[in-house]
Amino acid sequence: MSSDFYKTSILPFAGIIIKLCRAYTNSQEDFEDYYQEVCLQIWRSKDNFREESQWSTWVYRISLNVCLTLLKKKKNNVQHFVSDSVTTEETEDNFAFSDESLNVLYDAIRELSEIDRAVIMLYLEEKSQKEIAEIIGTNPNNIGVRVKRIKTRLKKILDGKIN
């Protein structure tokens, strides 16, 4: 991967890649692995980009797919069943943000199902329903309802954590 490609085509979107990777990992080490793998896959897939969507949408899609794939691999490696909705692993202390509210929110997001995590983060990134649907590969009409449900669930989790 040339450093130019990284600077011009990946770094401007590093924010969302970091946010996504953090939602699917519990440690700094895993996070760095996920981030590197996402960058690698974006670089590898660059020739398949057909400009049918925006580059940012393409980047989000690859990031999400890589995170989900790595998560699946990790689950298979530890060889125990983890339900779709709950991650039982604790996050490491050195993996925390300096903003405590953000840490609590991230912990809550990690308790959502894998797809719900992606939906809520794209929503929080102010992506339109159409864009979210395009990235996830679902019907845009369902996104609004899904976001509402996820927000309700998140609030419940957050209330539980705060109390």
Next chain:
Amino acid sequence: MEKSIENIWKEGFLKSDALVAPKINNLYNQKSIHIIDKFKRMFKINLIAIVAFSFAFLIVSFLIGIPITGIIFFATLSVLVFINKQLLNDLEKIDLGISSYQYLKAFSQWINKQISINKKVSRFLYPIIFISMILGFWFKDAEGMPLGEKLVGEILVGFPDVYLIFGVPLIGIVIVLLILALLAFFGGRIYTWDLNIVYGRLFKKLEEMMTDIESLRN
């Protein structure tokens, strides 16, 4: 005051430490290890497949009455597997701790050595396989006598003037020698063609990565 999740998100990421991208300098190490591991896996599978095939063919050759072919085939492929197993041991010795560029260079050198040795082996391998087929069928039992002798007998009935050397028609010997010479001459090329079918994509990736790292180094 209770903040909405949208506000927690926005305000949380305003702080400078929240979005620090990790360094990606380890990326090439991961990629090169991944490619080379893939090659090692394919190479091992290939060797196992050759061993399995030579065993299976040995058994089949006895069942269909061409044991000479089976035995020569088995012996030749065993030598081939032995040589390549030695080469694989050399590959395992490449130090993973060196930089990815050096690692890829070392791997590339190993590939070139491996290709060069196997090309030389192929100049003998294909002719030996061909001659083993000829011998197998020549000595195959055909109603109490070798199939080759029976065929020669039938040829002599139609063409009594055919010139024989040790009971074999000269024209047959010439054709077999010609094919052997062609196989020996093109053995290296057949091997390269075979190699590209199996590992072509992997070699291309390796080449691309080498070029890429070299462009970064310059």
